[in-house]
């Protein structure tokens with residue numbers, strides 16, 4: 471990702487900034503596109519992972535759809551060229567204003583997360599004399615075996631409708647003539663690397679599909695969500711997630727009937743490795759027990775380490791050739807919070823004020839989760855050639 475010319479180019483850029491390697495993004499999208507097309511699967515990009523306009527434009531150029539979680543994302547998807555026939559809108563708390571926006575845009579499908587929401591969408595669609603396509607988001611109670619904070623498919627999670635409420639769903643659908651039932655939707659969590667988890671999901675989806683058909687509802691769309699993980703430890707040697715194995719699990723274990731569509735909502739796996747957060751060392755503080763590298767970027771630019779204790783590789787780009795004289799640093803930001811630490815005890819070459827530091831694998835849930843806390847400016851983006 472960082473050849474000498476790239477690092478040279480960074481010398482004249484104000485830090486912090488996000489650096490996008492558009493070649494990595496393109497290769498990742500190609501890999502996903504080819505692996506999914508083999509089985510006729512449809513991928514909707516989960517825009518919440520990254521809605522940088524250049525990123526969106528490249529993703530939509532591959533023909534992917536968009537999975538949105540707010541009215542703002544629905545609007546951005548359409549503005550950036552995603553076909554409205556490939557826009558889905560999930561979210562546990564869609565406001566009336568956001569539902570109306572989706573109805574006005576004639577999006578393909580609302581993924582509905584409660585029985586009450588079914589009635590609300592029906593009423594709003596009726597007021598516009600429209601029919602809304604809907605899928606039922608079901609909480610399958612499948613353990614994603616990922617970080618506790620980013621599982622979404624267990625009974626204790628707020629997302630989706632629990633299976634014991636499905637009779638109420640069928641009843642509600644009978645009394646909602648302005649809804650068109652399209653299918654069933656699942657999303658059990660994020661940063662999933664164990665393919666056995668997806669096998670368990672398929673088995674559950676098959677059971678639930680049969681239940682719906684037994685209750686007279688034809689399932690046209692099976693949407694199994696996203697969640698495929700990336701390798702945060704080896705961004706250079708394992709850059710592209712194993713899309714082949716991922717889709718093959720669904721090909722092998724999902725009971726797909728003739729005429730049915732299978733949809734996925736990948737976010738992280740498509741964008742995470744394409745970007746790094748680039749910052750400079752402001753100060754080197756040598757304490758009695760610790761050495762600190764104080765960067766000009768912090769939790770306002772990349773919150774994942776502070777929010778989930780997430781691991782990101784950290785590199786000193788100014789001293790790439792110096793593998794010796796390794797020193798241990800707590801790499802911290804300038805924000806007035808003790809948790810504003812990217813990682814503790816990081817082994818790096820001896821580092822100095824002005825050195826360029828890269829925090830890797832920052833393309834997913836990085837820029838989009840930035841905040842203006844401490845009245846900080848937003849970090850800009852810098853792009854490589856494609």
Ligand SMILES: Cc1ncc(COP(=O)(O)O)c(C=O)c1O
Nearest residue numbers: 516657660696697735736737738
């Ligand atoms: C409903 C839904 N779909 C898709 C995604 C994308 O997840 P990931 O970025 O892990 O692929 C998320 C986020 O976890 C989500 O909540």
Ligand SMILES: N[C@@H](CCCC[NH3+])C(=O)O
Nearest residue numbers: 518620660661774834835
């Ligand atoms: N933002 C989280 C994942 C949540 C995904 C959205 N449900 C992360 O950075 O890992």
